Amino acid sequence: MQSACFLHLWHHYPKSDFVSKLISGIQQIGIGVPDVHKAWKWYRKAFGIDVRMFEEAAEAALMTRYTGDEVHARRAILALHMGGGAGMEIWQFTSREPQPAAFEGRLGDTGIFMCKIKCKDADFMHEEHLRRGIKPISPVHVRADGRKHYYLNDPHGYVFEMVESDEWFGPAPYGGGVGGAVIGVSDIDKALVLYSGVLGYDLIALDESGKLPGWHELPGGEESYRRVVLRRTKPTSGPFSQLLGGGEIELVQALDRKPRNLFENRYWGDLGYIHICWDIRDMEALGKELEAAGFPFTVNSASSFDMGEASGQFTYVEDPDSTWIEFVETHKIPISQKMNWYLDTRKRAAGKALPKWMLRMLRFNRVKD
Numbered sequence: 001m002q003s004a005c006f007l008h009l010w011h012h013y014p015k016s017d018f019v020s021k022l023i024s025g026i027q028q029i030g031i032g033v034p035d036v037h038k039a040w041k042w043y044r045k046a047f048g049i050d051v052r053m054f055e056e057a058a059e060a061a062l063m064t065r066y067t068g069d070e071v072h073a074r075r076a077i078l079a080l081h082m083g084g085g086a087g088m089e090i091w092q093f094t095s096r097e098p099q100p101a102a103f104e105g106r107l108g109d110t111g112i113f114m115c116k117i118k119c120k121d122a123d124f125m126h127e128e129h130l131r132r133g134i135k136p137i138s139p140v141h142v143r144a145d146g147r148k149h150y151y152l153n154d155p156h157g158y159v160f161e162m163v164e165s166d167e168w169f170g171p172a173p174y175g176g177g178v179g180g181a182v183i184g185v186s187d188i189d190k191a192l193v194l195y196s197g198v199l200g201y202d203l204i205a206l207d208e209s210g211k212l213p214g215w216h217e218l219p220g221g222e223e224s225y226r227r228v229v230l231r232r233t234k235p236t237s238g239p240f241s242q243l244l245g246g247g248e249i250e251l252v253q254a255l256d257r258k259p260r261n262l263f264e265n266r267y268w269g270d271l272g273y274i275h276i277c278w279d280i281r282d283m284e285a286l287g288k289e290l291e292a293a294g295f296p297f298t299v300n301s302a303s304s305f306d307m308g309e310a311s312g313q314f315t316y317v318e319d320p321d322s323t324w325i326e327f328v329e330t331h332k333i334p335i336s337q338k339m340n341w342y343l344d345t346r347k348r349a350a351g352k353a354l355p356k357w358m359l360r361m362l363r364f365n366r367v368k369d
Helices: 002-012 036-047 061-066 122-131 188-195 283-293 356-365
Strands: 022-032 051-059 073-080 087-093 111-119 148-153 159-164 178-184 203-210 225-231 248-254 272-281 311-318 324-336 341-344
Touching: 022 111, 022 178, 022 324, 036 073, 036 087, 051 356, 111 122, 111 248, 111 272, 122 148, 122 159, 178 272, 188 225, 188 248, 283 311, 283 324
Parallel strands: 022 087, 111 159, 178 248, 272 324
Antiparallel strands: 022 272, 051 073, 073 087, 111 178, 148 159, 203 225, 225 248, 311 324, 324 341
16 A cells, blocks of 8 residues: 555656755754743653753844844754654744734644654553643544554643654653654645655655544544645655654645634744754755745755854745745754864765764753753
8 A cells, every 4th residue: 555655656746856955854843932941841841852952042034034024033942852853943032922823723724733743652651641740632542554643732732743653763761852743735735746746755654534533632623634644765864864764744634624824924933833844965956956846945044054052054945835844954063062062064975874872972962850
């Protein structure tokens, strides 16, 4: 069944002729919150995401296209789990009051509806969450592909999915890193041009339609949907590929109604899931490929952008429903802030993974409660 799905995807969304760009995996999901430190403390408790990559207070001068043509200040923390997976960029406006959506988002509303968190054993995590005073909003379900998962809300009401994964960098006795996202789209086939054709999520692990089991606890869960879960057939490569892994993208299309945009009439950086970001190499090649596919950069830092303890080039595109997709080509990261040890990734071959011993040094940036 998977091979048939893969052939279908290959036929309709062929690989690009551009070959020099490299996608190392999902780097992070941006999460807009009222208080970054309170939010991160809860995420440490709930998911074990406790390694600080950077923390910075600055003005988002390049994002005025999405912030009312005004420069706004913010504070951001990028945090990881040493077991593996993408990170969280926890983000707070400091120059304005961040705004919530004017309506309750439902499955299929366009934008990032849910953040996926990896775990090794969903039954254990469900019990452990209850023990820690975190009440899931669903029991453990088994997806059609055999993976166990369940849902919970954070204190802001954002929905998270705990889903079992077989992609791990190191020990993960509790929780895991970000494993992907659930993204509402108005037309899955149009969205596949970007997510499969360019970003390389070319394997359809699930494709099902109707009133789907296991969703009735979620907003809008009793309606009819088509959902497609995408993974990569090709292993990721690049400096951080062993840590980030491939992850999965779940596209959800509402079949009974016209969806609303989760960020309609709001700014980039307001409350909720702001963007999903991929770690890449060769931004110029990626830009040419994206433009050829109909997704030109809407924001481009153009050169190395200083993020305090880290630096790199970043760009944004919009998917067919205006969901923000970020790309970061990392130039400098702190391996150990305590030892003042920073790594310049531009001095390494693009496809070469950093050695595991070096990535394990990131554990010295762990924050303990």
